[in-house]
Amino acid sequence: MKTTRKRIPKNLINLSLDALIFIAFLVATAPRFTGIAVHEWLSIAFGAAIVTHLLLHWQWIIGVTRHFFGQAQWRARINYVLNTLFFIDMTIILFTGLMISEAALPLLGIRIAPDRTWRLLHGLASDAGVFILALHVALHWQWLVNALKRHILKPLFGARRAAPTLAATKEAHS
Amino acid sequence: MKIIARIIVILIAALAVVGATLALSNSGALNGLLRAGRFEPEFAFTQRPGGAPGEFARSQGQRRQFDRALQQDREAGRPFAFEGSFERGRFGEAGLGSFNLFGAFELARNLIIVLVIVAITVAATLIWQRLGRRRVKDAPA
Ligand code: HEM
Numbered sequence: 200m201k202t203t204r205k206r207i208p209k210n211l212i213n214l215s216l217d218a219l220i221f222i223a224f225l226v227a228t229a230p231r232f233t234g235i236a237v238h239e240w241l242s243i244a245f246g247a248a249i250v251t252h253l254l255l256h257w258q259w260i261i262g263v264t265r266h267f268f269g270q271a272q273w274r275a276r277i278n279y280v281l282n283t284l285f286f287i288d289m290t291i292i293l294f295t296g297l298m299i300s301e302a303a304l305p306l307l308g309i310r311i312a313p314d315r316t317w318r319l320l321h322g323l324a325s326d327a328g329v330f331i332l333a334l335h336v337a338l339h340w341q342w343l344v345n346a347l348k349r350h351i352l353k354p355l356f357g358a359r360r361a362a363p364t365l366a367a368t369k370e371a372h373s
Numbered sequence: 374m375k376i377i378a379r380i381i382v383i384l385i386a387a388l389a390v391v392g393a394t395l396a397l398s399n400s401g402a403l404n405g406l407l408r409a410g411r412f413e414p415e416f417a418f419t420q421r422p423g424g425a426p427g428e429f430a431r432s433q434g435q436r437r438q439f440d441r442a443l444q445q446d447r448e449a450g451r452p453f454a455f456e457g458s459f460e461r462g463r464f465g466e467a468g469l470g471s472f473n474l475f476g477a478f479e480l481a482r483n484l485i486i487v488l489v490i491v492a493i494t495v496a497a498t499l500i501w502q503r504l505g506r507r508r509v510k511d512a513p514a
Pocket residue numbers: 224227228229230235238239240242243245292293295296297298299300301302303304318321322325326328463464
């Protein structure tokens with residue numbers, strides 16, 4: 200017998216990963232909330248999630264890179280510039296975070312002489328990241344609303360709403 | 374294989390950013406930039422006794438003690454822990470704090486900042502799009 204495996208829609212994977220990244224970033228911006236050890240390990244995992252996010256959107260990155268000066272739409276161009284800034288900012292946050300690490304790297308036996316510049320840059324880049332993240336979400340608002348409707352709201356509430364309709368149809372038929 | 378190649382490309386791009394940051398830092402440009410920014414008072418003045426303009430100058434001895442402590446901490450690879458500096462207490466004695474209520478406030482503040490920016494940007498985009506559509510509609514055929 201042939202078993203048919205249901206494939207998870209790509210948008211649902213994107214939505215779930217993006218939600219995780221969003222929450223992880225916000226939590227990372229408040230190290231006093233989690234304590235420094237959780238802050239560091241969570242942020243390192245966050246780095247891996249960002250790489251996955253980029254891999255999932257690889258076609259878009261390549262497409263806009265090729266056509267940036269050609270037939271790309273203005274919206275895509277703005278998005279591209281913002282995403283590049285976001286990538287640079289994230290890299291700076293993670294790099295400076297590692298340079299001032301008090302828990303993760305020392306645990307691995309790596310100690311780096313503390314440098315105030317990295318500490319300041321870490322905080323500054325993180326503040327900038329909050330703003331860039333907000334703009335990033337805003338520019339994808341329509342996609343986000345559609346994906347939420349389709350993959351979360353409709354399966355949850357659409358089914359409930361559909362149920363009486365189905366019953367009504369059955370009654371009408373009987 | 375394709376995925377590994379893509380991961381390598383991403384890591385190379387990240388390394389380029391790290392390289393540029395290190396180059397800026399080594400050239401001293403980064404320090405100047407940060408010092409010129411809003412961090413200067415916290416950075417230099419409140420840390421170094423008698424460092425702030427307009428502040429009563431503290432004794433030379435106190436300054437020397439500060440510099441010695443900083444030097445010792447650097448050499449020992451410890452986070453800087455001069456008594457009275459903001460470094461201690463920031464994340465607790467050892468620097469490794471645990472949950473604290475101020476952190477929850479910080480988290481809520483950042484969430485609100487994000488929500489406000491999203492709301493403003495989405496509203497502005499919608500108004501812009503509506504105006505654009507009206508302009509197209511009103512244009513003489
Ligand atoms: C998404 C990534 C990250 C974000 C958004 C972030 C954000 C922050 C913020 C806002 C602070 C407080 C800065 C201040 O009060 O001036 C901080 C402190 C700190 N972060 Fe991160 N961070 C990230 C990644 C990392 C990583 C990967 C590490 C190390 C492995 C790290 C290590 C630290 C340390 C040691 C501090 C304490 C610095 C101090 O004493 O001022 N961070 N981080």
